[in-house]
Amino acid sequence: MFTYRFRELAVPLAKKGDVRNTLAKNLRINPEEIFNLEVERFSLDSRRKDDPHWSYNVVFDLKRQVRANGNNARGLIESKREVQSLDAEPFKDTVPMAGHVDIVGAGPSGLWAALHLLRKGFSVDLYEQGKPVEERFRDIRRFFVDRKFNAHSNVLYGEGGAGAFSDGKLNTRTRNLFSETVLKDMVDFGVDESVVTFAKPHIGTDRLVLMLRKVRAEIARLGGRIHFNTFLEDIEIKEGRITGIKLRDCTSASSHWQPCEALVLAVGHSARSIYELLHERGVALESKAFAMGVRVEHPQMLINLRQLGRNADTRLTGAAEYFLATPTLNKTSSAYSFCMCPGGVLVPCASEPGTLATNGMSYSRRNGPFANGAIAVPIAASEKLFGGLDFQRKIERDAYDVGGKNYAAPAQTIKSFLAHKEDKKLFKTTYPCGLVQSNLWDWLDKTICQSLAEGFLNFDRKIPGFIEEGLIVAPETRTSSPLRIVRNNESLESVNTKGLYVLGEGAGYSGGIVTSAADGIRLAHYAKNSE
Numbered sequence: 001m002f003t004y005r006f007r008e009l010a011v012p013l014a015k016k017g018d019v020r021n022t023l024a025k026n027l028r029i030n031p032e033e034i035f036n037l038e039v040e041r042f043s044l045d046s047r048r049k050d051d052p053h054w055s056y057n058v059v060f061d062l063k064r065q066v067r068a069n070g071n072n073a074r075g076l077i078e079s080k081r082e083v084q085s086l087d088a089e090p091f092k093d094t095v096p097m098a099g100h101v102d103i104v105g106a107g108p109s110g111l112w113a114a115l116h117l118l119r120k121g122f123s124v125d126l127y128e129q130g131k132p133v134e135e136r137f138r139d140i141r142r143f144f145v146d147r148k149f150n151a152h153s154n155v156l157y158g159e160g161g162a163g164a165f166s167d168g169k170l171n172t173r174t175r176n177l178f179s180e181t182v183l184k185d186m187v188d189f190g191v192d193e194s195v196v197t198f199a200k201p202h203i204g205t206d207r208l209v210l211m212l213r214k215v216r217a218e219i220a221r222l223g224g225r226i227h228f229n230t231f232l233e234d235i236e237i238k239e240g241r242i243t244g245i246k247l248r249d250c251t252s253a254s255s256h257w258q259p260c261e262a263l264v265l266a267v268g269h270s271a272r273s274i275y276e277l278l279h280e281r282g283v284a285l286e287s288k289a290f291a292m293g294v295r296v297e298h299p300q301m302l303i304n305l306r307q308l309g310r311n312a313d314t315r316l317t318g319a320a321e322y323f324l325a326t327p328t329l330n331k332t333s334s335a336y337s338f339c340m341c342p343g344g345v346l347v348p349c350a351s352e353p354g355t356l357a358t359n360g361m362s363y364s365r366r367n368g369p370f371a372n373g374a375i376a377v378p379i380a381a382s383e384k385l386f387g388g389l390d391f392q393r394k395i396e397r398d399a400y401d402v403g404g405k406n407y408a409a410p411a412q413t414i415k416s417f418l419a420h421k422e423d424k425k426l427f428k429t430t431y432p433c434g435l436v437q438s439n440l441w442d443w444l445d446k447t448i449c450q451s452l453a454e455g456f457l458n459f460d461r462k463i464p465g466f467i468e469e470g471l472i473v474a475p476e477t478r479t480s481s482p483l484r485i486v487r488n489n490e491s492l493e494s495v496n497t498k499g500l501y502v503l504g505e506g507a508g509y510s511g512g513i514v515t516s517a518a519d520g521i522r523l524a525h526y527a528k529n530s531e
Contacts, residue, residue, distance in 0.1 A: 001035070001061045001062070001063060002061065002062050002063070002064065002065050002066075002078065003059065003060070003061050003078070003079055003080055003081055004059070004060055004061075004062065004066070004076055004077065004078055004079060005040075005057070005058065005059050005076075005077050005079040006023060006026070006056075006057070006058050006060070006073075006075050006076050006077075007057050007075035007077070008045070008055045008056075008057070008075045009022060009023055009026065009055065009056040009057070009058060009075060010022075010045070010053045010054070010055060011053060011054040011055075011056060012053055012054075013052060013053060013054065013312075013313065013316040013317060014316060015054075016054050016316070019037065019039060019056055019058060020034055020037055022056075023037070023058065023060070026073050027066055027069070027073055027076070028069060028073075029062075029066065033062055033063065033064075034060050034061075034062065035060065035061040035062070035063070036059075036060060036061045037058060037059075037060040038058065038059050038060070039056055039057070039058055039197045040057045040058060040059055040197065041056075041057045041197055041198075041199055042054055042055060042056040042057070042197055042198060042199065043055050043198065043199035043200060044200075044317055044318070046307055046308050046309075046312075046317075046320070049308070049309035050308075050309035050310060050311050050312070051309070052308050052309070052312050052317055059079065059081060065078075086177050086178070086181060086521075086525055093526070093527070093528040094490075094526055094528060095490070095491045095492075095493070095523075095526040095527050095528060096528050096530035097122070097262050097501075097527040097528065097529065097530060098261035098262040098499065098530060098531065099122060099123060099529045099530070099531035100122070100123040100124075100125075100261070100262065101117055101122050101123070101124050101125075101262045101263075101264060102124075102125050102127065102245060102260050102262065102263050102264070103124060103125070103126045103127065103263075103264040103266060104126075104127050104128075104232045104245075104263070104264065104265050104266065104267055104274075105127075105128065105161070105265065105266035105267040105268060105271070105504075105506065106126055106128035106130070106158075106159045106160070106161070106226065106228075106266075107160060107161020107162065107163065107266060107267075107268050107504065107505075107516060108160075108161060108163060108182075108504065108513050108514075108516040108517035108520070109266040109503040109504030109505075109506075109510070109516040109517060109519045109520040110126060110128075110161075110264065110266030110503070110504070110520065111126075111160075111212075111215050111219070111517070111520070112182060112185070112516075112517040112518070112519075112520035112521050112524075113264055113266060113503060113519075113520030113521070113523050113524055114126045114219050114224050114520075115185070115215065115218065115219060115222070115520075115524075116520065116521050116523075116524030116525070117523075117524045117527060118219065118222035118223060118224050119222065119524070120524055120527065120529070121529060122524075122527065122529060123223070124219075124223075124224040124225070125224070125225045125227065126219065126224060126225065126226045126227065127227045127230040127231075127232065127247060128158070128159060128226065128227070128228050128229075128230065129152045129157055129229065129230060129231040129232075129250055130152050130153045130154075130157040130158025130159060130228065130229070131152075131153045131158050131159065131228050131229060132158075132159050132213075132216070132228055133158065133159040133160050133164055133208075133209050133212045133213065134209065134213070135153070135158075136153050136154075136158035136159060136160075136164075137209060139153040139154065139158075140153075140154060140155055140165065140347075143348075143407075144348075144432040144433060147406050147407050147433065149350065149353055149407075151351070151352070151353065152229065152231065152250045154349070154350065154351070155347055155348070155349035155350075155359060156268065156270045156349050156350070156351050156478070157268075157270075157351065159212055159216070159228070160208060160209075160212045161268050161516075162268055162269075162270065162349070162359075162478070162505075163208070163512070163513040163516070164205065164208050164209070164212060165205055165347065165349075165359075165361050166205070166339065166341075166359065166360070166361050166513075167202055167204070167205075167339065167340075167341040167344060167360065167361060167362045168202045168203035168204045168205060168207070168208045168362070168364075168513070169200070169201075169202045169339070169512065169513065170183065170186070170195050170201040170202060170203065170513060170514050171199065171200045171201060171202075171514075176518070178518035178519075178521045178522050178525070179514050179515060179517075179518040180196070181518070181521055182514050182517040182518050182521065183195050183196045183201075183514065184196060185517075186203075186211060189211045189214040189215055189218070190210065190211060190214055191203055191207065191211055200321070202362075202364075202366075203364060204362055204363045204364030204365070204366070205361050205362070205363055205364075206363045206364050207364045227247075229249060229250040229251050230247050230248070230249060230250065231247065231248045231249075231250050232245060232246075232247060232248075232267075232274065232277075233246045233247060233248040233255055234246035234257075234277065235260075235263065235277065235278075235281055235500075236257070236260075237281055237282065237283075237497055237500075240496060240497060240498055241497065241498040241499050242260055242261065242262075242263050242497060242498065242499035242500045243259065243260065243261070243499075244257050244258065244259050244260050245257070245258060245260045245263060260499075261499055262499050262501070263499060263500050263501065264501045264502075264503060264523065265485070265500065265501070265502045265503065265506065265507065266502075266503040266504050266506065266507075266516075266520065267504075267506040268504065268505055268506045269478065269480055269481035269505040269506050269508075270351040270478055270506075271351070271506055272351065272352070272389060274506070275386075275389065275483050275485075276386075278485065279385070279386075282496070282497075283485065283494055283496065283497050283500065284485070284486040284494060284495050284496045284497075285385060285483055285484065285485055285486065286381075286385070286483070286484050286486055287381045287382045287383070287384070287385055287386075287387060287388055287482065287483060287484075288381050288388075288481070288482060288483060288484045288508055289378060289379060289380055289381045290378075290379050290388055290479060290480045290481060290482045291338070291376035291377060291378050291379055291479045291480065292376060292377060292379055292391075292392065292395065292445075292448060292475065292476065292477045292479065293335070293338075293374055293375045293376035293377050293448060293452060293475070293476050293479075294358075294374070294375055294440070294444075294452065294472045294473065294474040294475055294476050295346055295358045295359070295360060295372055295373070295374055295375075295472070295473045295474070295476050296372065296373060296374075296375050296414065296470050296471065296472055296473075297346060297370050297371070297372045297427070297429055297430065297431075297470070297471045297473060298370065298371050298372075298465075298466070298469055298470050298471070299369065299370060299371070299469060300319055300320075300342060300343050300368065300369055300370055300371045301369075302371075302463075302465050302469050303319070303320045303321070303322060303342070303371045303463070304319065304320045306320075306322075306463045306464065306465065307320035307321070307322060307463070308320050318342070318366060319342035319343040319366045319367070319371065320342060320371075321340050321342050321371075322337060322340060322371075322373065322462075322463060323337055323340070324336060324337040324375075324455075324458075324459045324462060324463075325337070326454070326455055326458035326459070334377070334378060334451065334455075335375055335376070335377050335451050335452055335454065335455025335456075335458075336375070336376060336455075337373045337374065337375055337376075337459075338373065338374040338375075338376045338476075338479055339359075339360060339373065339374050339479075340360075340371070340372070340373035340374075341360035341361060341362040341366075341371065341372050341373065342362065342366045342371050343362055343363075343365070343366035343367050343368040343369075343370070343371065344360050344361055344362030344363075344366065344368055344370070344371065344372050344430070345360070345361060345362065345368060345370070345372070345430035345431075345432075346358055346359070346360055346372050346409075346429065346430050346431040346432075346473055347359050347360070347361055347431075347432065348407045348409065348431070348432070348433050349478065350396065350400075350407075352393075352396075354397060354400055354405075355393065355396035355397055355399075355400050356396055356399040356400040356403055356407060356409065356475075357396050357399070357475060357476065357477045357478055358409055358431070358473050358474065358475065358476055359374075359476070359478065360372040360373065360374070368430065370428075370429075370430050372430070372473075374476040374479065375452060375455060375456075375459075375476075376476060376479050377447075377448045377451040377452060377455075379391070379482070381482075382482070385483070386483075387482075388482025388483065389482050389483060391445075391482070392477045392478075392482060395444065395445065395475050395477055396475065396477055398443045398444075399443075399474060399475050402436065402438050402443055403436045403438075404436055406433070406434075407433040408433050408434040408435060408436045409431055409433065409434075409435055409436065409473045409474065410435075410436055410438035410440065410443070410473075410474050410475075411423075411426055411429070411431075411435040411436065411437065411438065411471060411472060411473045411474065412426075412437070412438060412439060412440050412471075412472045412474075413426065413427060413470065413471055413472070414456050414466070414467045414468075414470035414471070414472055415467055415468060415470075416439075417439075417440060417441075417449075417452075417453070417456070417472055418453055418456060418457070418467065420439065420441050421439060422437055422438065422439045423437050424437075426471065427469075427471045429471060429473065431473055435473065438474075440472065440474055444474060444475065456470070480505065480508075480511055481505060481506060481507075481508045483508060484507065484508030484509070485502040485506075485507045485508060487501075487502050487507060487509070490526070491526065492519070492522065492523050492526070501523055503516070503519045503520055503523060504516040504519050504520070507519075
């Protein structure tokens with residue numbers, strides 16, 4: 001038996017999944033000769049406008065040797081199958097940990113840490129200041145109508161974390177056994193199995209909600225206990241070791257202390273009060289680089305046309321995306337697209353009263369009439385520990401004030417932004433709380449504005465119409481955390497507080513749903529019950 005790989009096997013849009021017959025045709029063999037065919041990765045290839053197709057990387061076996069014959073088989077190489085398993089990973093079961101673990105935060109890293117610690121026999125209590133995802137969904141919809149901010153149940157806080165109300169993207173630059181395990185777990189929880197092999201998978205908020213309910217049920221089945229509406233108010237550290245935690249009931253405001261030997265913080269990048277608490281208690285933190293900018297919105301038809309061509313059938317391809325990046329003219333900064341949501345909607349997000357930030361989300365079908373994406377500018381690590389966080393807060397408070405202190409968002413067409421003038425009329429938008437016409441140059445950081453302006457000019461050359469049909473809704477400040485909780489890279493434990501483990505985006509070590517969840521699996525993989 002001979003094993004081969006075929007790279008970039010082109011499959012017509014209308015024949016998605018018909019890999020065996022397409023492969024056989026390219027190799028000029030019978031389909032029945034192909035054994036053990038596996039799809040390693042597939043994607044939409046739209047590099048040639050007006051001729052998009054599916055591109056597959058596959059591995060398969062043949063009973064005879066074949067050779068690449070003509071252009072159609074140029075992607076063929078003889079190979080070997082690689083069998084990998086988490087059990088074969090180095091350092092397995094090397095980090096002693098108390099048999100009972102308290103986890104704070106029910107986002108991806110907290111949920112997956114709970115799942116895999118429970119599967120290894122640990123006892124787990126998971127605390128989340130927000131509500132179960134279905135109740136959280138109702139609170140968010142209510143907020144869009146009455147604008148009454150709930151500090152514990154909103155777009156950023158609650159079961160599923162900030163990622164539950166986003167595009168639900170599952171693509172990651174870091175493909176390893178931990179991230180692959182996350183995707184396979186999700187398939188077990190009802191997500192379409194294509195997420196394991198599609199290069200740019202996404203779930204959508206509607207399906208994320210359903211998946212999270214199954215994750216919660218599995219944690220309960222394994223004996224884990226989830227405590228919603230429970231806020232971490234304080235921690236006790238003695239002789240450099242975590243010894244206790246103070247928890248507050250968000251519904252009654254009553255608090256209590258309880259002993260704790262192993263505390264996992266998976267609080268997300270917006271839990272600013274946790275950073276302040278850790279600093280007060282002497283836990284090592286450091287400033288880090290992050291990014292801020294704005295959200296931009298365009299008609300989805302424009303993005304489809306520019307990215308896929310005039311003749312593409314989006315019923316087959318799905319709504320088109322873009323990924324844009326450019327250095328600014330002075331080479332000292334850059335602008336890039338982030339968290340692009342095809343067919344999506346804009347939402348307000350805030351973690352504190354009197355502040356405003358924006359984000360994008362989409363549903364599984366991505367069939368809305370507008371596309372949105374963040375256009376972000378890198379911000380260097382501040383010399384002051386809380387300098388980056390203070391910078392975020394200032395912009396968010398200014399945006400809240402400019403918007404009328406009612407969660408309406410400052411907005412400007414890209415064309416008017418480049419001309420430094422306020423609009424007389426704004427384009428239609430999906431933002432649910434209303435827009436206020438504003439010249440962003442009057443209140444947004446000038447360095448950010450300059451980098452955005454240079455970026456927009458570059459993006460318009462790549463996507464003609466990006467300027468003419470683009471609407472800016474500001475600001476986008478929560479791309480990542482401006483702080484990092486310093487940890488040991490092998491044990492994931494705080495460098496100066498024993499028993500304190502820090503995970504995910506809130507710790508400053510991941511970005512996105514999959515890498516955050518993978519961080520939780522990694523902790524469980526290394527953990528060894530010390531009792």
